[in-house]
Amino acid sequence: DTAVSQTPKYLVTQMGNDKSIKCEQNLGHDTMYWYKQDSKKFLKIMFSYNNKELIINETVPNRFSPKSPDKAHLNLHINSLELGDSAVYFCASSQIPSNSPLHFGNGTRLTVT
Amino acid sequence: EDQVTQSPEALRLQEGESSSLNCSYTVSGLRGLFWYRQDPGKGPEFLFTLYSAGEEKEKERLKATLTKKESFLHITAPKPEDSATYLCAVQGYAYSGAGSYQLTFGKGTKLSVIP
Numbered sequence: 001d002t003a004v005s006q007t008p009k010y011l012v013t014q015m016g017n018d019k020s021i022k023c024e025q026n027l028g029h030d031t032m033y034w035y036k037q038d039s040k041k042f043l044k045i046m047f048s049y050n051n052k053e054l055i056i057n058e059t060v061p062n063r064f065s066p067k068s069p070d071k072a073h074l075n076l077h078i079n080s081l082e083l084g085d086s087a088v089y090f091c092a093s094s095q096i097p098s099n100s101p102l103h104f105g106n107g108t109r110l111t112v113t
Numbered sequence: 114e115d116q117v118t119q120s121p122e123a124l125r126l127q128e129g130e131s132s133s134l135n136c137s138y139t140v141s142g143l144r145g146l147f148w149y150r151q152d153p154g155k156g157p158e159f160l161f162t163l164y165s166a167g168e169e170k171e172k173e174r175l176k177a178t179l180t181k182k183e184s185f186l187h188i189t190a191p192k193p194e195d196s197a198t199y200l201c202a203v204q205g206y207a208y209s210g211a212g213s214y215q216l217t218f219g220k221g222t223k224l225s226v227i228p
Contacts, residue, residue, distance in 0.1 A: 004156070043157070043200070043218040090156050099145040099164075099204055099214070104156030 003027050006091045006105035013081055014113055021076045021108045023091030032074040033102065034066060035090040043090070049074055081112045115140045115205045117219035125225045126191055134186040134222045136201030144214055146184050148177050149200040151221065157200055160186075191226045198223045 006023040013019055025032060034046040047066045048055040054066065063079045076089060088109050092102040118137045126132055138146065145164055149157035161170040163179040170177045174195065176187040186199055198221040207215040 041198070041220055043202075045216065092156075099162070101147055101159040101162055102157075102216070103159065106154070106156045 004091055004093055004103050004105040006089075006108055008108060009106065010109050010111075012111045012113065015081055015083060017081050018077070018079045019081060019110070020078070021089055021091075021110075023074050023076070023105060025072055025091075025093040025103070027093055027095070027103060029093035029095045029103070030071070031094050032068070033092040033094070034074065034076050035092060035104075037088045037090060037107070039087070046076075046089075047074075078110075081110075083112050086110055086112045115203055115207070115215060115217040117201055117203055117217050119199075119201050119219035119222050121222060122220065123223045123225070125227060126188075128192060128226055128228050129190045131187070131189045131191070133188070134199055134224070136184040136186070136219055137182060138184070138201070138203045139182075140203045140205040140217075142206040144204040144206060146179055147202045147204070147216075148184070148186055149202065151198045151200055160199075188224070191224075193226045193228050196224055196226045 004025045031050045033048050035043050036046055037043050045057050046060050051071055065077050067075045088107045090107045091105040094100045094102050116139045120135045145162050147162050148160040150160055151157045161177040166179055166181045168179050174189050178185045200221045202216050202218045204214050204216045
C-alpha cells in the first residue's frame with residue numbers, strides 16, 4: 001500500500017486557471033506538509049498542518065491554499081495560476097516527535113502554459 | 114538562517130568504486146540531520162536520521178556519519194541501483210508551528226554508478 005499518495009502525477013494547465021492537487025496518507029501521522037521543488041531542485045516548505053494549526057511559509061503567495069477535510073488528507077488549491085508556479089509539488093507527512101523523518105508522496109509535476 | 118551545502122553536485126563512479134558524499138551545515142542547534150534518496154520522478158525516500166556528533170548509521174552499502182559541522186554519506190562498493198540523487202536536510206530549533214520545526218534541504222548530490 002502506498003503510504004503517501006498524491007494525484008494527479010502530471011498537471012498541465014493554462015495561466016489564470018484554478019487547480020487542485022490531492023494528497024492522502026495512510027500512516028496515521030499527525031502532521032502533513034506541502035513542499036515545492038523548483039527547477040534548481042531545492043525543496044522548500046510551503047505549508048505545515050496538523051489538526052490544530054496551519055503554518056504558512058510567508059513567501060507563499062495567497063493564491064495557494066491548503067484544505068484538509070480530515071487528518072489523513074491535505075489538498076492544495078491554487079488560484080489564478082502563473083507561469084512561475086510550474087514546479088514539482090510534494091506532499092509529505094510525519095509523526096510526532098517533530099524530528100521524525102518525513103514520508104513523501106511521488107510528486108505532482110505542474111506545468112503552466 | 115540554517116544552511117545546507119552538499120558536494121559534489123554530481124558524482125560518477127564505476128561499479129565497486131567506493132566514495133563519499135559531503136553535507137556541510139550551519140544550524141542554530143541541531144535537532145536532527147536527515148539523509149534521503151530521490152529517484153527520478155519519485156519523492157524523496159528516507160534513509161537515516163543522525164542526532165548528535167559522533168553518531169553513525171548503516172544500511173546495506175551506505176553509512177552516514179556526523180560531526181558538528183558536516184555529515185558524510187559513505188558508499189561502499191556501489192552498484193548501478195544506487196544511482197539516485199541523495200539529499201541532506203537539517204532540522205534546527207527554529208519552531209515553525211503545527212508541531213514542526215524548520216527543515217532545510219540541500220540541493221543534493223546526483224550519483225551515477227556505471228556498470
